[in-house]
Amino acid sequence: MNPRNAIAASATLHCLTGCAIGEIAGLMIGTAVGLSNLQTMALAIGLAFVFGYALSSLPLVGAGMGLGKALKLVLAADTISIIVMEIVDNAVMAAIPGAMDAGLVDPVFWLGMMIALSAAFLAAFPVNRYLIDRGKGHALHHGAHGTHGADGHADHHADHHAHGSEHHA
Numbered sequence: 001m002n003p004r005n006a007i008a009a010s011a012t013l014h015c016l017t018g019c020a021i022g023e024i025a026g027l028m029i030g031t032a033v034g035l036s037n038l039q040t041m042a043l044a045i046g047l048a049f050v051f052g053y054a055l056s057s058l059p060l061v062g063a064g065m066g067l068g069k070a071l072k073l074v075l076a077a078d079t080i081s082i083i084v085m086e087i088v089d090n091a092v093m094a095a096i097p098g099a100m101d102a103g104l105v106d107p108v109f110w111l112g113m114m115i116a117l118s119a120a121f122l123a124a125f126p127v128n129r130y131l132i133d134r135g136k137g138h139a140l141h142h143g144a145h146g147t148h149g150a151d152g153h154a155d156h157h158a159d160h161h162a163h164g165s166e167h168h169a
Contacts, residue, residue, distance in 0.1 A: 004129060008125055008129035011078075012121055012128050013121070015056070016121050019120065020048075021051045022048035022051035026043040026048070031103065052082045053071065053075065056074040077131075081124045090116075096111075
């Protein structure tokens with residue numbers, strides 16, 4: 001696999017994981033406390049951003065970066081990807097008959113969520129690849145980690161440098 005595609009896939013999976021955790025947590029909380037569909041969706045989207053940013057910030061802070069600097073980097077690098085994911089995820093869930101009204105124990109909800117998150121990945125991957133090719137997005141993370149970063153991407157990082165696509169913003 002092309003090293004930049006591998007980095008884009010990794011970046012997309014990081015964002016997707018955070019978005020999925022936030023979305024599911026928001027849906028569980030909204031359902032448990034009896035929020036309307038619109039309130040529950042707003043909570044889920046908000047938590048998707050929180051968890052998406054948190055999962056991207058943790059490796060940076062773990063590698064010794066200050067929290068403020070890590071958050072600034074993550075906000076710059078991941079916002080577009082999360083926005084694309086959230087738009088696609090929610091549009092797909094809304095398009096699947098019964099998915100928005102299905103409870104958390106309903107297979108329609110979980111099938112819809114799998115389809116929606118898969119579509120969100122497919123939509124965000126080219127966005128992340130475009131950003132990486134321009135030294136933005138997840139490329140910023142790799143520059144902050146160094147070749148011995150705590151994010152588990154050391155093998156991709158060396159390949160990324162070899163292609164010269166990383167720039168520091």
